Amino acid sequence: MLVVMLIMTASSAMAEVVDGLRYNLDSETKTATLLPKKNGYYSGDIVVPEKVKGNDGVVYVVTAFEDRCFYDCGGLTSITIPSSVTSLGRSCFWHCSGLTSITIPSSVTSLGRSCFSGCSGLTSITLPSSVTSLGDYCFYNCSGLTSITIPSSVTSLGDYCFYDCSGLTSITIPSSVTSLGRSCFSGCSGLTSITLPSSVTSLCDYCFSDCIGLTSITIPSSVTSLGDYCFYDCSGLTSITLPSSVTSLGKNCFYGCSGFETVYFKGKVPEYTSLSGIPTTTIIKVPTEYLQDYKDVLVGFSYIYAWNPDGSGDDTKPVTQCATPSVSYESGELKFASETAGAEYHYTITDADMASDAYSKEGKVTLSAAYNISVYATADGYTASDKAEATLYWIKANLDNGTNINLAKIRGIVASAHDGIVSISGLDNGEVVKFFAADGKYLGSTVAANGAASYAVSENLVIAKVGKDSIKIAMK
Known part of the structure; x- marks a missing residue:
């Protein structure tokens, strides 16, 4: 009797393939469970029916995916x-x-x-x-x-x-x-x-x-x-x-x-x-x-x-924002300045040329010779300022030594753009900076005073020419 019961239990569920889909059919509950394909994988557009008919002629309801x-x-x-x-x-x-x-x-x-x-x-x-x-x-x-x-x-x-x-x-x-x-x-x-x-x-x-x-x-x-x-x-x-x-x-x-x-x-x-x-x-x-x-x-x-988070009229932030700092360069030092008294500065500097274990098939690498600078200011009683962004470029100095000896000197200048104004620092006093549109159209020029020059433009991208060097500046 025990052997007969085991045989009946074993035969209450059986695997069959119906219309390309493999099911486990339970003859006791009359339910079917969709099984993985025995050899290979299902593909294409598949419609699983609500009911399937087994080889025994019995209709089974599909209730689960295995x-x-x-x-x-x-x-x-x-x-x-x-x-x-x-x-x-x-x-x-x-x-x-x-x-x-x-x-x-x-x-x-x-x-x-x-x-x-x-x-x-x-x-x-x-x-x-x-x-x-x-x-x-x-x-x-x-x-x-x-x-x-x-x-x-x-x-x-x-x-x-x-x-x-x-x-x-x-x-x-x-x-x-x-x-x-x-x-x-x-x-x-x-x-x-x-x-x-x-x-x-x-x-x-x-x-x-x-x-x-x-x-x-x-x-x-x-x-x-x-x-x-x-x-x-x-x-x-x-x-x-x-x-x-x-x-x-x-x-x-x-x-x-x-x-x-x-x-x-x-x-x-x-x-x-x-x-x-x-x-x-x-x-x-x-x-x-x-x-x-x-x-x-x-x-x-x-x-x-x-x-005071619960005070009347008190927002979750102080009312006044710290003034956005300016970025300049002079005598080998970056300088940040904000109109807010007691401001302190938080900056990030990245170098686009930085690389590690890079690959070059031809052995030629073009360097931008530029640092990207981002800085914001904080002060007691103020929210943090907006971030100011600028780029420090390394360019050749304009030297006139009165001799036939060629001297090479590299200097740094900082270029930034804000509200339609281009600002360049690190210049020599009296130095002329010319500005051009992206298509080469001449926009105008300005003369540096106190080591800096600024110019108002309406272009999205301008080219500033300092001596023999040209610098692309994206307006923000």
Whole structure:
């Protein structure tokens, strides 16, 4: 009898191929589960029927897609999922790079781990309100995905859920979501802003790391902690306001946020604030009653000021902005100057010629001999200024030594453009600078005084000629 029962159990489910699709048919429940192709991969446009007839003549209802059902089916271009299907297995559409869009029927309640991981060609997807969770790695590396609407039925976003979705520019998180998994939006470089619902209580480790395009984010007062490396390398983020509910900042939470100008704290000093990785040049605004506490913790920070986050008419930022600094060059030194008293300067210098282990087939490399300079100013009681940009060029000096000996001398001059005015410093007094349009049309000239010259133009690009050297200047 035991042998007979085992045989009956074994024969209750059988694999069959029906119209090119492989199913597991369960004779007891009369249901069918779509299986991976036994040899090779599915490809082209596939329509999965709601019901299939087995070799035994019985009709089976298709209710599920097995784990790895379309695993690595790069040739799959489209698929129709019947409304009878309730679940999509783990890695169901893993690396289906040819799949551009898909509609999930309202019968589906869950998307398995890595369900659409690596579907780089997927640009859009519609999720029904029946789905309650997005599994770990669900849309991992879906770099072509530009937008997605998460239904209000979803309560959690799994670890690495949207990791490296670089094409994602915006996303709305419904108020039903209570948690964001580890590295949930890590590497979403196209994401510029995001608002978190008040249902979220914490942001896990690496949640928004490497979101270099992120310029603003609103953290609700429900959040109590930010995980380790939460905003790691979010270089586009210029300011952030932390509600008084935040009691803990993860290790290196803001490490690499090089664009930070101001961080606003609304409450007491959160735990591990000194380890949060906030750049020491950032302006820190804190409640007046906790000013000394923050100064005791943030040793080495130069700009820690009091503010009243709840005061009437008091914005989250000071009213007056620091004056944009000017950039000049004289006697081998760069000089920054701002009209705001007590201004201090934060600058970045890059060299376009810098290279490491570069390759040249012909052995010829053209050098620009220029440094790109970016600087902004800060002062007590002011917001950070706009950034000023200029370029330092190395050019040949105009020497007249009265002899037949040829002398070579290189000097530096700084060129910048702002509000239609070209400014050049590092010149000799009385030196003439001529200006031309991009098509070669002569615009005019000016004579240097006190080592500098300026000229008003209406062109988008001008060419300044200093002696025998010509410099292209883009107007901003």
